[in-house]
Amino acid sequence: MANVLLIGNGAREHVIAEAVMRSKHNPKLFPYMKSNNPGIASLSESTTIGSYSDLEGINMFARKHTIDFAIIGPEDPLANGVVDSLNTIGIPSVGPTKDLARLETSKTFTRDLLQKYTIPGNPRYRVFSSLEGIRDFIGELDGIVIKPDGLTGGKGVMVQGDHFATRDEAIEKCREILDEHSSVIVEEKFDGEEFSLQCLCDGITVVATPPVQDHKRRFVGDKGPNTGGMGSYSLEDHSLPFMEKSDIAVGLAITQKVAEAIYKETGEYYRGVMYGGFIITKKGVQLLEYNARFGDPEAMNILPLLKTDFIDICRAIITGTLQDIEIEFDTKATVCKYVVPRGYGLPKDHPDARSTASKIEVDDVQDVHLYYSSVDKRADGLYMTTSRAIGVVGIAPDLDGAERKAEKAISAIKGSVDHRPDVGTKELIEKRIQHMKEIRG
Ligand SMILES: Nc1ncnc2c1ncn2[C@@H]1O[C@H](COP(=O)(O)OP(=O)(O)O)[C@@H](O)[C@H]1O
Ligand SMILES: [Mg+2]
Known part of the structure; x- marks a missing residue:
């Protein structure tokens, strides 16, 4: 038996909830959510709704249900110190304390940590708390990226070519950031293909899960504004098409x-x-960068493939015994596509950017995994908010099959919705491979 507290209410937490409930240990799930996620609620013993900064409320809920351990889904409660707070009443967590969550919450902490311990992977960078010296440093860089030092929900980083063009504009962006944040990082711009490597860590042992590629841009062909993530894929060989095996090892x-x-x-x-x-x-x-939690959408690619009991993994993380268990994933491909309200991610003055809650209907879908994100279950059906609504995950022996399953299920979802049909398609993958070839030379 295990009473598990799950903090969070998105699709990432829905897939975590599912992984917990697949355990052979007969777990009981107690979610603490900001708003009611009907998918999570349906797997749970008893839920509560509250704020992630109400640490006392979270402790009371945990005590009431004699929680054995907690799993923290999103970054906000980690940044608020929920792990430290639960520790004071003897409840351990899968998730770092506030001090260690700086790995995500402070990009300067992480860059400086790599530098201090001579760990490879940093770009040329400098941290500034005023505009002094920025112009000189920017003059030394070929391409510029500017990052606020703090959580911004994936919407704070400014990349030359995407968000600004000239050095003068870069300095202007730094000025804007310093008005709101205590420091700003200016760093060298990399050119290449990105991947997410979600690793499990007990403090000593680190285990990688299959790499995933996310799609941040709102529209087909990687056009439009950045979002929380429109979809992601992973391959049956636990690599990515543009990758060499050694890249994962690095x-x-x-x-x-x-x-x-x-x-x-x-x-x-x-x-x-x-x-x-x-x-x-x-x-x-x-x-x-590092994040101190699973990705959303990337959790939906890897957790459904997990063959090892997730409760055993959580306990190993908490007790520092990860090296004693073997963690295995199914050798299948996955494609996750987010169904979003049509106005999602659009600038406020765009005609489609209306924020009214609208209805979403899910016909009988088979052979696919659906994870609820920002949907509200009312007496007369499901409603969307302004955020991502449902993560649809197709799983198959190869990418093509997984992509087709996801698309088929999406066609059964009705409402004022949108998604990226190109995620996981041959055309897009081919573009990534070409891009990587050009870069590797
Ligand atoms: N040094 C860099 N060179 C090129 N692109 C970058 C660099 N740093 C960040 N980016 C781009 O900006 C995105 C967001 O940056 P990231 O550091 O992941 O912050 P966050 O996810 O908190 O917004 C990355 O996914 C990447 O596309
Ligand atoms: Mg990021």
Whole structure:
């Protein structure tokens, strides 16, 4: 028996909930959510709705249900110190304490950690707390990326060519960021293909899960504004089409060194997910950032493939015994596509960017996994909010089959919705392979 507290209410937490409930240990699930996710609720013993900053409320809920351990889905409660707070009442978590979650919440912490411990993967970078010296440093870089030092929901990073063009505009962006954040990172722009490597970590042992590629842009062909993620795919051989096998090993090696460095730096073991956002460049694999939790959508690619009991994995993370268990994934391809309201991610002045809640209907869909995100179950049916609504995941022996399953299911979802039909298609994959060939030379 295990009473599991799950914090979070998105599609990522829905797939985590499903992984928990597949366990042979007869678990009972107690979600703490910001708003009611009907998918999670349907798997649960008893749910509660509250704020992620109400640490006392979370502790009360945990005590009431004699929770054995907690799994923290999103970054906000980690940043608020929910793991530290649960620790004070003797409840361990899969997820780092506030201090260690700086791996995600402070991009300067992570860049400086790599530098201090001479871990490869950093670009040329500098951290500024005022505009002084920025112009000189920018003058030394061929391409510029500007990052606020703090959580921005994936919408804070400015890349030259996408968000600004000239050096003067770069300085203007730094000025805007420094108005809101205490510091800004200016770094060298990489060119390459990105992949997500979600690693499990007990503080000492680091285990990589299959790599995934996410699609941040709102529209087909990687056009339009950045979003929380429109879809993602993974391959049956647990690699990606543009990747060399050694690229995964490099990403894993960097993450192992980071786990060691973070222990030396803080005296505390990092217990949770270390999700590296990597980019393969001419110079090899480089680090864009770390997240201190599973990705959303990327959790939906890997957790349904998990063959090892997820509760056993959680316990191993908490007790520092990851090296004693073998973690296995099904050798299948996955394609996840997010169904979103038509106005999702559009600028506020766009005619389609209306924020009214509208109805979504899901006909009988088979042979596919559906994970609810921002949907509200009312007496007369399901309603969307302004955010991503449903993650649809096709799983098959190859990518083509997985993509077709996802598309077929999406055609059974009715409402004022949209998705990216190109995620997981041959055309898009071919573009990635070509891009990588040009870069590798
Ligand atoms: N140094 C860099 N070179 C090129 N692109 C970058 C660089 N850093 C970030 N990016 C781009 O910006 C995106 C967001 O940056 P990231 O560091 O992942 O922050 P966040 O996910 O918090 O917005 C990345 O997925 C990548 O496309
Ligand atoms: Mg990112």
